[in-house]
Amino acid sequence: MTGYAVTNPANGEVVKTYETATEAQIEAAAAKAFETYEQWSRSTTAEERAAMIRRVAEIFNERKVELGAIITREMGKPVEQAEGEVEFSAAIFEYYAENGPKLLEDEPIEAATGGYAVIRKDPLGPLLGIMPWNYPYYQVARFAGPNLVVGNPIILKHAEQCPESALAMEKIFHEAGFPEGAYTNVFASHDQISTLIADPRVRGVSLTGSERAGAIVAEQAGRALKKCVLELGGSDPFLVLDTSDVDAAAEMAVAGRMENSGQACNASKRCIVLDKYYDEFVEKFTAKMMAQNEAKDPSQAGGDFGPLSSLKAAEGLEKQVESAVAEGAKITKSGERDGAHFPTTVLTDITPDMAAYREELFGPVGTVYRAKDVEDAIRIANDSPYGLGSIMVCEDENLALEVAAKLDTGMVYINEVGGESAELPFGGVKNSGYGRELGPVGIQDFVNKKLIRFKDKAAN
Numbered sequence: 001m002t003g004y005a006v007t008n009p010a011n012g013e014v015v016k017t018y019e020t021a022t023e024a025q026i027e028a029a030a031a032k033a034f035e036t037y038e039q040w041s042r043s044t045t046a047e048e049r050a051a052m053i054r055r056v057a058e059i060f061n062e063r064k065v066e067l068g069a070i071i072t073r074e075m076g077k078p079v080e081q082a083e084g085e086v087e088f089s090a091a092i093f094e095y096y097a098e099n100g101p102k103l104l105e106d107e108p109i110e111a112a113t114g115g116y117a118v119i120r121k122d123p124l125g126p127l128l129g130i131m132p133w134n135y136p137y138y139q140v141a142r143f144a145g146p147n148l149v150v151g152n153p154i155i156l157k158h159a160e161q162c163p164e165s166a167l168a169m170e171k172i173f174h175e176a177g178f179p180e181g182a183y184t185n186v187f188a189s190h191d192q193i194s195t196l197i198a199d200p201r202v203r204g205v206s207l208t209g210s211e212r213a214g215a216i217v218a219e220q221a222g223r224a225l226k227k228c229v230l231e232l233g234g235s236d237p238f239l240v241l242d243t244s245d246v247d248a249a250a251e252m253a254v255a256g257r258m259e260n261s262g263q264a265c266n267a268s269k270r271c272i273v274l275d276k277y278y279d280e281f282v283e284k285f286t287a288k289m290m291a292q293n294e295a296k297d298p299s300q301a302g303g304d305f306g307p308l309s310s311l312k313a314a315e316g317l318e319k320q321v322e323s324a325v326a327e328g329a330k331i332t333k334s335g336e337r338d339g340a341h342f343p344t345t346v347l348t349d350i351t352p353d354m355a356a357y358r359e360e361l362f363g364p365v366g367t368v369y370r371a372k373d374v375e376d377a378i379r380i381a382n383d384s385p386y387g388l389g390s391i392m393v394c395e396d397e398n399l400a401l402e403v404a405a406k407l408d409t410g411m412v413y414i415n416e417v418g419g420e421s422a423e424l425p426f427g428g429v430k431n432s433g434y435g436r437e438l439g440p441v442g443i444q445d446f447v448n449k450k451l452i453r454f455k456d457k458a459a460n
Contacts, residue, residue, distance in 0.1 A: 004163040004187045009076040009307040009340040010298055018163040021187045026195060029184045033126035033153040034201035036181030041123045041151035046101040049149050054097035055176035056145075060090035060137070063172075069299070070165045071136045075309040076340065077260060078298045088422075089141035095422035096443065100149035103443050115455045122448040123151035124227075125203030128196050130217065132209050133159035133309055134263045139208050140169055142426065144183065146443035148173075152203075153181055155196060157188045161310065193217075198224050204446045207231070208265075211360075211385075211431050229435030229445050231265065231427055233360040234388030237381035238268035241374055241394040241403065246277050249393045250284035253366070256391055256417045258292055258344075261306050262364035263313075265432075266389040266411070266420075269361055271368040272377045278370045282348060289344045289366055290334045307340035308363050314340045317363040321345060324356035358385060374403065382408045388428035391417060410436075 004018040021029075060067065068082035077085070109117040127147055131139045136158065144154045158166035166185045173183035188196065196202050197220045206229040207217045214232040221228040238256055243249045256268030273281045298306035308314045318337055325331050329350045335343040345365040350356050356367065371377035381390065389411035394400040397414075404412040410428035413419045420426065420438075427436035435445050 003189060004160045006074050006164050007161060007310065008073050009310050012311065012339060015073060016164070018187055020189050021192060023192070026186060026188060026192045029155050029186050030126070030196060030199050030201050032181035033155055033184060036153045036179060037123065037125050037151070040179050040182060041153065044151065046104045046149055046151070049151060050097045050100045052177040053093050053100070053145055053149055056172055057090040057093035057097060059172045059176060060086055060093065067137065067165070067168060070168055071162070072298050074136065074162050074165060075133045076298050076307040078303045078306045079301060081260065081304065082298075085135060085138050089137040092138070092141040092422045092438065093145045096145045096149050099423075099440070100146060100443060103440055104150065104447070111453070115453065117451065117453045120450045120452055121150070121444075122450050124446045124448050126153040126155060126201060127446055128193070128202050128205040129154055129156045130193060130205065130207040130209065130213075131156065131158050131162075133161050134260060134265075136162045136165040137169065142437040142442065143206050143208075144173075146437075147446055148178065148182065150443060150447055152446050154183045155202065156183065156185050157193055157196075158185065163187060194220055197221055197226060200224075202226070204228060206435075206437075206446075214433055227446065229427075229437065230433030231435070231437065232388075232431060232433040233362075233386055234265040234267075234428060234432050235269045235358075235360045235384050235386045236266050236389045236391065236409070237384075237407075238271045239377050239381060239390065239392045239394070239403070240271065240273040240277050240281060241377060241392060242396045242399060243277065243393050244395065246280045247284050249277070250281055250288055252391070252393065252417050253281075253285055254288045254292065257289070257366045258305065258364060259418070261308060261342075263309060263362055266426075268391055268417070269365075269367065270381070270384070271366060272371050272380050273368060274374070274377060275370055275372050278368075282346075282368050285366065285368065286332050286346045289346050289364075290332065292334070292344045292364070305344075305364070308342050309340070311340045313362065314342045317342055317361065317365065320356060320359060320361055321347070321365060324350060324354055327354040327356070329354060329356060352383070360386065374399070378403060378406050382406075385431040386428070387430035388432035389413065 003020040006015040064086045067086045104121045107119040111117045170185040204227045208231040211233045214230040330348045333343045333345040347367045387408045390409040391413045400414045425436040425439040
């Protein structure tokens with residue numbers, strides 16, 4: 001049975017297919033990961049594991065061109081962005097190589113009744129990672145990097161359209177010194193994922209993907225009493241509240257919307273603009289979006305707008321846009337869909353009774369909402385099932401902080417697009433999931449925070 005394939009979205013060519021794992025392979029992956037946990041994880045230090053992660057970072061940087069070309073073939077990411085993703089992934093590995101051991105140090109507690117108490121951070125055990133196609137390396141790096149420093153073996157199920165990058169990463173982890181069972185790629189089916197979640201040797205699961213997939217995984221993990229981290233969809237607001245330069249605000253909005261050809265969970269999908277800026281913003285934002293309309297061969301340098309990840313993705317987005325227009329939204333677009341190449345599009349006059357008001361539009365489609373004042377802008381921003389990130393244009397710093405406190409999102413960036421970094425936590429609230437990755441908290445979710453208490457021992 002073939003379930004995994006590299007299909008170049010730029011031309012529809014099926015480059016190579018891969019067989020789905022057998023039941024024996026799934027069992028072997030779970031057994032070896034647990035054996036590695038009991039032996040390797042318990043006999044190595046965080047410093048030793050961090051040294052291996054540092055070598056992973058070095059190999060990523062050494063093979064930037066090769067690795068970038070792989071994901072350009074798999075999901076259409078323009079080559080310069082693809083190589084940038086490789087570099088960002090390496091930076092994440094470097095962060096945890098440098099900081100992981102310190103973040104895992106024992107935490108003494110002042111015991112009220114005397115004696116000595118400490119919280120020790122031990123490995124939890126093998127973890128299952130279920131990763132998406134839109135950032136094939138970055139998503140894995142922020143999950144596997146910190147957890148391998150902790151000592152949690154990884155079983156990694158990548159997206160069906162990313163088998164080549166999945167195998168390339170597995171090879172790199174082994175080359176860097178991680179033993180067999182510390183990082184295992186599995187081309188698992190949906191039923192096999194359920195089997196792994198239920199397996200008592202697997203101690204936790206992390207998924208980055210759709211809201212629907214997150215609900216299924218959370219339900220299965222709950223039945224098995226497994227902790228999970230979920231980074232799901234987003235419909236991030238881009239608020240224009242206080243600016244002396246509407247043109248610059250529109251430029252920022254386009255940059256926030258068009259990263260990865262619009263296929264980012266935390267892209268700026270909803271522009272919410274105060275009434276006094278609205279007309280000028282719509283004019284400038286629309287013009288700048290339409291100027292992005294030349295989708296190029298993603299394998300050629302100089303392009304920053306490629307095809308969507310697949311023909312299916314483009315067809316699905318087209319149906320969402322058509323539905324919004326049929327319900328009364330106004331549309332401006334740069335052309336017609338050509339296979340997986342989707343034209344840049346701007347939607348306005350979207351009302352709460354339309355499906356597009358609640359949905360995530362995953363691609364180069366920007367929406368703009370008019371807000372009568374700041375409180376109205378906050379209301380619109382929060383009136384969403386999602387709560388991943390947000391960006392705010394606001395020159396009044398006090399106002400910006402007041403608004404940030406009222407936004408139901410996991411992240412708020414003020415006067416900045418593309419501010420993500422290895423040391424900054426990433427994650428959301430509401431239907432955007434729970435748990436955090438990256439930064440100092442990103443190494444904490446799958447740790448056994450073990451209390452050790454001495455009755456009489458004095459603190460060191």
